[in-house]
Each structure stands twice: as C-alpha cells, then as structure tokens.
Amino acid sequence: MSQALRDRAVALYREGLARITPEFLLRQALFLAGTRLSLTFLDRVENVFLAPAAGIHVVAIGKAAAPMAAELNRLLGARVRTGLIVTKAGFALPDAPYPQHETGHPVPDEAGIAAAQAVETLARGVPASDVLLVLVSGGASALLPAPVAGISLADKQRLVALMLRSDMDIHEINRVRKGISRLKGGGLAALAGPARVIGLYLSDVPGDDLASIGSGPTVPEPVEYPALIALLQAKGLWEETPATIRHVLQTGTPPHKQPSRLPLNGLIGANRHLLRAIQAAAEAGGFRTRVLEQPLTGLNSAAVPRLLEDWRAWRAEAGGPPGGAGAPLALIRGGETTVEVKGKGLGGRCQELAALMLARIDGDSVFLAAGSDGNDGPTDAAGGVVDRESWDAARAQGIPYEALLADNDSYHLLERTGNLIRVPPTRNNVMDVYVFLCAPT
DSSP: OHHHHHHHHHHHHHHHHHHSOHHHHHHHHEEEETTEEEEEOSSOEEEEEOOTTOOEEEEEESTTHHHHHHHHHHHHGGGEEEEEEEEETTOOOTTOSSOEEEEOSSSOOHHHHHHHHHHHHHHHTOOTTSEEEEEEOTTHHHHSOOBOTTOOHHHHHHHHHHHHHTTOOHHHHHHHHHHTBSSTTTHHHHHTTTSEEEEEEEOOSTTOOTTTGGGOTTSOOOOOHHHHHHHHHHTTOTTTSOHHHHHHHHHOOOOOOOOSSOOEEEEEEOHHHHHHHHHHHHHHTTOEEEEEEEEEOSBHHHHHHHHHHHHHHHHHHHTOSTTOOSSOEEEEEEEOOBOOOOSOOOOOHHHHHHHHHHTTOOTTEEEEEEETTSOOSSSSOOEEEEEHHHHHHHHHTTOOHHHHHHTTOHHHHHHHHTOEEOOOOOSOOSOEEEEEEEOOO
C-alpha cells in the first residue's frame, strides 16, 4: 500500500501538470479576431486593436518560453513578423517556430549574454506601428543577463551565487538583479520605443507580483541604489559583493528604463492553477480534498511543522483520527520555501523539505514536494516523495540522516532511500507543489 500511495502522489503531480500546460494557459488568455487582440488576464479582460498591416514581434523568456512561443505562433499566424526564444538548457523544443537560445540557470552564463544582445536587437527593431509581445515565465531573471556598464558577467555570477546561498527570498534577489540590469525592471519595454508592448506572465513567485516574475522586463520600476546597498548589508553580503558592483551602487546612476508608452501587462497563469488541477485529478480518483492557496514560504525547517499542522487539522475535520475508515484524503498546497545553505551537498528546496518530513510523517501518510518545472535545484530530480516506510528503510540501511541534512545533501539521502522524483523537463514553472495523501485502513 505504501509504495502504491507514493506512486499515486507522483501520478497526481504529473497529471496536474498535464492539465495546465503553458499552451493551455495561453489559449485561455489570448484570442485574435481580425484586428482585435483579446487578452484575458486573471484579473481583467483587455482588447487591443491592431492597425490592418501591424505586425507582432515575439520575445519568449523562461522555462515555459518554447511551448508558449509555439502556441502563440499557432494562434497568431501571419501576424508574427519576428520571434526569439530564451530558455533553460534542456527546455528547448526541437521544432520551435523561432530561433532558440538555451542559457544558464540559476547562475547566468555567456550564452545568456548573447541571448540578451539578440533580444535587445529585436526590441529596438520593432516599428512604431507594431506590437512587441513578451512572454515571461519562471527562470527569466537568470536566463537573460544584461549587466549595466561597469559590471562584468563574472561579477554578476559571483553576486547571484552569494544571494542564492543566503536567506534572501526571490523578491529580494530580483530587486538586486533589476538594479544592475539593462533589461529587467521595464528595460526591455523601454527598448521598443513608441511601439505597443504587451507582457503575458506565468507566475513562479509567491504573491504573483508581476515586477518580480522574471524581474519584470516589461514592468517599469524605479531603482534606488541606496536601498539595494542597505539590503545587501542587512543580509551580510555587502563585503563579499564584487568591488565593481559596490562601486556602481555607490557612485553610479540607475539606468533609465522608463518606456515611452505604458506597457500592457497581465498574469495568465499561477500556482493555484496547478493546485486546482491536482485537486480535480485527486477527486476523480475518489479522494476528498482540501486546497490551501496561500503560498508556503520561509525556511524549510519552519515550513515542515506548518505543513504537518495543516494536514492533521484536515484529517481531524474530514477523516477522523489516524487509522480510521473513510474516504482517502488529500491536502494540496503550493509555494516556494528556502534552504538554509551551510554545507556542500547536493539538493534543492523540495528535496530538503521531503527529507525533513521523512523523520516526522505518521505511519499511514505520504508526502510529496516537487517543483513544477521538473528541476529542483541543480539536480536531475523534481523533488521527493516520502512516507514512514521510507524512514524505516533509511534506518535499516544505516543512512547518516542527520549528517546528510547538515551538509545540505538531501539529494543523496533521498536517492539512497529510493524517494527522488525524476521527470523530464516540464517546460513549465508555476512554483512548487506539496501534497499529503492517506488512504483508509
């Protein structure tokens, strides 16, 4: 039963992703009828009326860039004049409609610099009468590095690595990224001059703030260097920040990234889509479900007791005490937690969350934590799925549980117990998902 329930949890995760593909979300959001481009965002509907001969130019950035661009090309057809895709290595499509750049993530690389230059060239070339349509999904911040003058790629790589190892959340990291980038924080939109700019966003950040998704390349946001200095100082990173970046922040002038025409931006997909898709799949399989849409954030060490408290409350309300009869139960939640990096091991936030849960989960429950992109940290795993049987296996094998956790080596811990989740790249990114399941005994 235990292995079957673990398999069921993984199957629900995969089925949820299959129901909310980037192509599906884009089809729900965009429709072209003659000269009317209808945009259905999550909070409103907008209509853009095109000149009869107006063309559309496409820049797709992020882990979902390739399938979004392919679907957009299918929907808009001959209206598209030029297009470009920037995505993570391994996330490209073999038959994409536009040139593809596969670049480094989460630390930027030389391929990303070349991609940024190509994007700048495309954006500058959009005629005033045309539209620049920008598709943004998770990962875009790292995939499209364009450091301001005086900052090298090596400088930016060093700072990004420092921030990723700190306790900074994604909003704080992206605030710094925007301050030292030409394209982030509305910079891409500014390059298009008087042309109409439209940004369609898939959210991979808690709170779904457009300015934080991919660092908002079409979302103008003022940059204040003193505030960035204060943030890096508060996080204990200022002295380790490369000298060139410190110099720019102390003496430089933030780049002007105000578009000449206000962009039209909106959200077309978010974590809650995945949670509800998993819920639908679970209910079709006979589970009674509860979805908690409030994103789980913070350090994993604090997230585990919060998850367990939610799970126990739902079981007490819906299923009675552990071991009782009744319908199988599922609790579904999403978010983006943080790893406190102290060791040199391998893993990701979902793998660590599953590893921490390993020693605390009760005897008839299964817990899954997985990234919607199919990649958790710098590994080939999407996350982990564990139960009490997994913990018993770890003890039987004499696995040094505490030592591996202290070294941030959740990957090899879960690999040894057989609890890693491995899936092909999903070409999607709407944060992480956490699922508890139990079946009646």
